Amino acid sequence: MVDNPVLFYGVWIAIAFTITSFLIAMVILMERLKSEQATKALKSTIEEQERMMKAISEEVHDNFNQMLNLAVMSIHMIPETKDNLEYKTNSIQILKTLIADAQYISRSLNSELLKRTGLKQSLNQIALWVNLSKKIECTVTITGKKTESDPETELMAVRITQEAINNAIKYARAKNLGITLHYGEQNMQLTILDDGLGFDFHSGDFKEGVGIQSMRQRASVIQGTLEIISKKGFGTTIKLTVPK
Numbered sequence: 001m002v003d004n005p006v007l008f009y010g011v012w013i014a015i016a017f018t019i020t021s022f023l024i025a026m027v028i029l030m031e032r033l034k035s036e037q038a039t040k041a042l043k044s045t046i047e048e049q050e051r052m053m054k055a056i057s058e059e060v061h062d063n064f065n066q067m068l069n070l071a072v073m074s075i076h077m078i079p080e081t082k083d084n085l086e087y088k089t090n091s092i093q094i095l096k097t098l099i100a101d102a103q104y105i106s107r108s109l110n111s112e113l114l115k116r117t118g119l120k121q122s123l124n125q126i127a128l129w130v131n132l133s134k135k136i137e138c139t140v141t142i143t144g145k146k147t148e149s150d151p152e153t154e155l156m157a158v159r160i161t162q163e164a165i166n167n168a169i170k171y172a173r174a175k176n177l178g179i180t181l182h183y184g185e186q187n188m189q190l191t192i193l194d195d196g197l198g199f200d201f202h203s204g205d206f207k208e209g210v211g212i213q214s215m216r217q218r219a220s221v222i223q224g225t226l227e228i229i230s231k232k233g234f235g236t237t238i239k240l241t242v243p244k
Contacts, residue, residue, distance in 0.1 A: 043221055045217075046217065046218065046221055050111040050155075053109040053110070053111065054109065054110055054111055054112065056109055057105075057106045057107070057108075057109035057110040057113075058106075058110075060102055060105055060106040060109070061102075061103075061106040064102055065099060065102045065103065065106065068095055068098055068099045068102060069099065071095055072092055072095045072096065072099070075088055075091050075092055075095070076092070100132075101133075104125075104129045107125070108126070108129075108162060111155055114154075114155055114158050115151040115152075115154065115155055118154060119149065119154035119157055119158060119181065120142055120146065120181065122154075122158045123140050123142075123158070123161060123179055123181060124140055126138075126158075126161060126162065126165065126179075127139065127140045127179065130165060130177070135169050136165075136168065136169055136174055136175060136176065136177050136194075137175065137176045137177070138165070138176075138177045138178075138179065139176075139177075139178050139179065140178075140179045140180075140181070141178070141179070141180045141181070142180075142181045142182075142183075143180070143181070143182045143183070144182045144183030144184055145183055146183050147183065147244065149188065150222070152221075152222065153188075153222045153224075153242055156218040156219070156221060156222045156224075157188075157190050157222075157240060157242070159214075159218050160190070160192075160215045160218055160219065160226070160238070160240055161179060161190065161192060163211050163214055163215050164192040164194075164215070164238050165177060165192070166211065167211050167212075167236075168192075168194040168196055168236070171196075171197075172194055172196025172197050172198070172235070172236060173196055173197055174194035174195050174196030174197075174235065175195060175196075176194065176195045177192065177193065177194045177195075178191075178192070178193045178194075179191070179192050179193075180193070185244075186243065186244060187241050187242055187243045187244055188241070188242045188244065189239060189240065189241045189242075190239070190240040190242075191237065191238070191239050191240075192237070192238045193235065193236075193237045193238075194235050194236055195235040196235050196236060197232065197233070197235075198230045198231050198232045198233055198234050198235050198236055199230050199232060199236070200230075200231065200232050201228075201230065212228065215238070215240075219240055219242075222242055223242070223243065224240055224241055224242035224243075225240075225241050226238070226239070226240055227239040227241070
């Protein structure tokens with residue numbers, strides 16, 4: 001017989017509460033460990049992708065670009081005649097365009113070069129190349145006061161921009177694209193807006209492609225949030241927000 005039932009049950013309630021709190025803490029810890037492991041795995045995957053892109057960049061720069069330049073030199077050595085002048089001129093122009101594209105591709109794939117270049121200059125270079133390609137009209141607007149940024153954060157922002165532009169050209173058939181980079185007091189926000197076809201997230205047959213998944217992964221690695229707003233016939237807006 002318990003002398004003091006109130007005290008007896010109070011002790012058991014305290015024990016039960018302690019065990020429950022311990023179990024909850026263990027669940028939270030396990031979920032945190034799983035999240036950290038997933039983040040590490042994602043970082044490793046992205047790092048491997050960057051290594052592969054750097055290797056391709058070097059191959060394009062060292063071999064492919066060199067072969068194109070040799071082709072231009074070879075055509076220059078062909079004696080000009082009335083019959084081949086136009087063909088020779090056009091061939092050289094085509095090769096020079098390929099050389100310029102190869103140089104841009106080489107730079108855009110090289111993560112170390114992009115890190116040294118920085119986000120602001122990289123965005124301007126991307127817009128310049130896009131406009132020269134005449135595939136789409138691209139503008140860049142930069143506002144706010146820039147502070148020190150992690151090179152990895154800037155690299156991921158560049159990669160997200162590249163993917164957004166690729167989607168706008170390849171799938172959305174956009175004619176205009178605007179890139180806005182804003183440095184706020186609490187965060188950095190990158191917005192890419194196009195006037196393309198757009199799409200419906202809530203459509204039953206809609207599935208996120210590799211491009212969108214890649215952008216989300218890269219945003220996650222730098223603890224950023226990625227918001228995609230789109231509607232059929234009204235274009236697409238992609239917003240990356242990264243806390244400082």
